[in-house]
Amino acid sequence: MPEPAPTVRRRAVEWALHLAGAYAAWLAFTQRLAPSELAVGAGAALLAAVASRLVWSRNGATFAGAGRWLLAGWQVAPYAFTGTVEILRVLARQLGGRPAPSLLLAVRFDAGGPGPREQARRALAVAYTTMTPNFIVLGVDAERGLLWFHQLERSEVPDMTRRLGARP
Incomplete structure (x- = not known):
């Protein structure tokens, strides 16, 4: 049985989680809080979140209920x-x-x-x-x-x- 399509709220939460995870990883790896680093990190996190969501949307595996x-x-x-x-x-x-x-x-x-x-x-x-x-x-x-x-x-x-x- 196919899974129901995700709601707009769920998609927004998934995007936020991917973006937050990527930004947190950037901060953890660079360990710098200079404004220029934060700005570059935001851009890199956005790019990483887009790539992550693209891969995630085509992933056949689901961890729901696992x-x-x-x-x-x-x-x-x-x-x-x-x-x-x-x-x-x-x-x-x-x-x-x-x-x-x-x-x-x-x-x-x-x-x-x-x-x-x-x-x-x-x-x-x-x-x-x-x-x-x-x-x-x-x-x-x-x-x-x-x-x-x-x-x-x-x-x-x-x-x-x-x-x-x-x-x-």
């Missing part, structure tokens, strides 16, 4: 820490003359159908898993039901990835 999946993102921080420890171990071994195995692995993955919510779930699984240092997701093979990834040291598939469809 709060549980989005909340799984809190787990990225602990996995970033443990993944960093794994990578540092690999580095120490590499410096000691023992090269890393460089593993190409796949895990069963419930890719779901072609719908927008399933696209969102797959996108979150790829994004969250790749944010951990020891995992680089190469892609989802929906036909075979596999999630392909690269690791330098074999470790467990993260719980957040399991909650999003991985079946190790």
Whole structure:
């Protein structure tokens, strides 16, 4: 069932959020409050918001009703820490003359159908898993039901990835 067209108010709120996010990013990156910087930042934020909205409007994925999946993102921080420890171990071994195995692995993955919510779930699984240092997701093979990834040291598939469809 297609989603209803967004209201004018909703579109205005979405534009405001994209613009505010882009401007906040500009301020965070430049860390300058000179009038010229603020003016250039406003222009850059407007351009970024236009580009962001253009991409967003053509995006097939929807996160409406996917709060549980989005909340799984809190787990990225602990996995970033443990993944960093794994990578540092690999580095120490590499410096000691023992090269890393460089593993190409796949895990069963419930890719779901072609719908927008399933696209969102797959996108979150790829994004969250790749944010951990020891995992680089190469892609989802929906036909075979596999999630392909690269690791330098074999470790467990993260719980957040399991909650999003991985079946190790």
